Amino acid sequence: MYGGGNVFEAMKATALAEEDPKELAKFEARIDRGEKIEPKDWMPQLYRKQLIRMIEQHAHSEIIGALPEGTWITRAPGFKRKLALMAKVQDEVGHAQLLYSAAETLGKPREQMLDDLVTGKSKYSNIFNYPAFTWADSCFISWLVDAGAIVNQVANSKGSYGPYCRALERICAEESFHLKYGHHCVIHLATGTKKQQEMMQAAVNRWWAPMMHFFGPSDKISVHSDILMRWKVKMASNDECRQQFLDMYVPKIWELGLTLPDENLHKNLETGMWEFTEPDWEEFKRVINGDGPCNKERLAVRRMAEERGRWVRKALLAPKTKYVAPLA
Template identity: 75%
Template sequence: MYGNAYIDPNEKFSSEEETPELVAAFQARIDAGEKIEPQDWMPAMYRKQLIRMIEQHAHSEIIGSLPEGTWITRAPGFRRKLALMAKVQDEVGHAQLLYSAAETLGKSREDMMNDLITGKSKYSNIFNYPALTWADSAVIAWLVDAGAIVNQLANSKGSYGPYCRALERICYEESFHLKYGHDNVVHLATGTKKQREMVQAAMTRWWTPLMHFFGPSDKASVHSDTLMRWKVKMASNDAMRQQFMDMYIPKIWDLGLTLPDPLLKKNIETGLWDYTEPDWEEFKRVINGDGPCNAERLAVRRMAEENGKWVARAINNEEAEHVRPFA
C-alpha cells in the first residue's frame, strides 16, 4: 500500500524553501486530481496537518475499540459475540493501517503511540463516553460507524495517496460493522417493551455525542479553506453532519424511535436539517480531558502497552527459537 514509502523516523525532511513556484506546482497537481505520494515535495503545513489528522484517526480506531470491547464477554448470543470480536479486531487493524499511512509523513508509530498515551494527541471525542448497556454498543456499531463512514468516504477522495488507500480498505471492511450495528438496533427496536426502552435510552444518550462527532461549524474558517484547497479536508463539518442526518434520521424514525431534539426536521426550503446546536462547551470540556471516560481510556491503553512489552521483547529476541507461531 505504501510501497517504496519507507521513512526512516530519524530522517530529516528536506528543508527546501517553500517558493511560490513549488507551492503552485503542488496545487496544480492536486487540482489535476493527482495523488501526492510520500516522496513528493509538499508544503510543511500540508505534512503537519495530515500527520495530525491521520494520527488522530488512528488513535480513534484504537481507542474506539475499547467501549465496544467491553461488551464482548457479555454480548447476547454466540453469533453476536463472534461478530463483535471481528469488529473490534477490524478497528485495531484499521489503526495499524492508519499509523502506517501517517508514518510515511515522518512520524514513527511509537512516537504516535506515546503521544496518545501521554495525552498530547487527541482522538475522536465520542469515545470518551461510556457504553452503559448492550443497546449502547448497538447504537455505537450502527451510528458511530455510520458517521465514520461518511467522514472516511469523503476523505478517501483526498489528495494524499497512502491515506486514501488505507481509507478504501477501511470503508470496505466497515460496511459489515454498519450492517451488524443496524441489525442489533433493529432487533432491539422491534423486540419487547424492555428492549425498546433500552434502545431508546441509548439513542437519547448518544444523540449529543453524535452531533458533536463532526465537530463545530467550520465554514467561516480561513484555515479550513486552505485544507479544502489541498484536499486534506474534503467537506465542511456542517456538510458532513447534514449528510449523516439525511441518511440516518429517517432510518431511526422509521423504527419508531425518537431523538431528543424538538427542532429536528428537514427544512423543505433549504433542503437542510434544522436542529438545536449541541452544547459545544461540553464538547470542549470533554475533548480537553474532562469526560466520563477519558482517564479510563488512556489508562487502559497504557496498561496494554506496559503489559505487552515482554511480548515485544520476546519476539524481538534474535536468539529465541520458539517465538514464531503461525496460527
C-alpha cells in the same frame, strides 16, 4: 470509525511564504490535475504536518473506539453476536494499524504516535469518552457512530494523499459490514419486546448529544480551511458531514419507532437542511480537554497495555534491526 472536528494546527501567516514557490506551484498543479501525492514527493511543511495530525487522530480513534464496544463482546447476546462483534472490534484495531502506517510515511514514527496518545498530547474522537452502559449502547455505536464515521471517511478517501486514500478505501469496505451489523442489532431491539425497546430508546437518548458533537463545531470558511480544502486535506465541512448524516439516518431511526431527544429536530423543506437545537459546545470542549466520563479510563487501559506488553515486544525484537518507514 472517526468523527470530524479535526483539531488542525494553527497556521502562521508566513508558513507558505517560506516554501519554494516553484515546487509549491508544481505540487498544487498536481493536485489540480487530480493526481495523488506520494510519500517521496515534495510537499509543503504545512501539508505534511496537518496530514500527520489528521491521520494520527484517526488512528487513535480506531483503537480507543474499540474499547467501549470491546466491553460487550463477552456479554453480547448469543454466539452469533459475539462472533460478529469480535470481528468488528478486530477490524477497528486493524484500521488503526493501516492508519499508523499511512501517517508513518509522512515521517512520524509509530512509537512516537503511541506515546503521544497515552500522554494526551494527541487527541482521538471525542465520542469514545462516553461509556457503553448497556448492550444497546454498543448497538448504537456499531450502527450510528460507524455511520457517522463512514460519512467522514468516504469524503476523505477522495483526498490528495495516496497512502491515506488507499488505507481509507480498505477501511470503508469493511465499515459496510459494521453498518449492516449495527443496523441489524438495533432493528432487533427496537422491534422486539417492550423491555428491549426501552433499552434501545434509553441508549439513543444517551448518545444523541455526543453524536451531534461527533462532526465537530460548525467551521466557518477561513483562510486556513480554504488552503486545506484546496490541497484536498479537508474534503467537506463539519456542517456538510452532519447534514449528510442526519439526512441519511434520522428517517431510518424514526421508522423503527424510536424518537430523538431534540424537539427542534426537523428538516426544513424549503431549504432542504436539517434544523436542530445547537449542541452544547462548552461540554464538547470540556470533554475533549480531559473532563469526560471515560477519558481517564481509556488512557489508563491504553497505558496498561503498553506497559504490560513491553517485555514481550522487547523479547521478540531482533538485534541489529533498523527503522525504515513504510513505502506507500
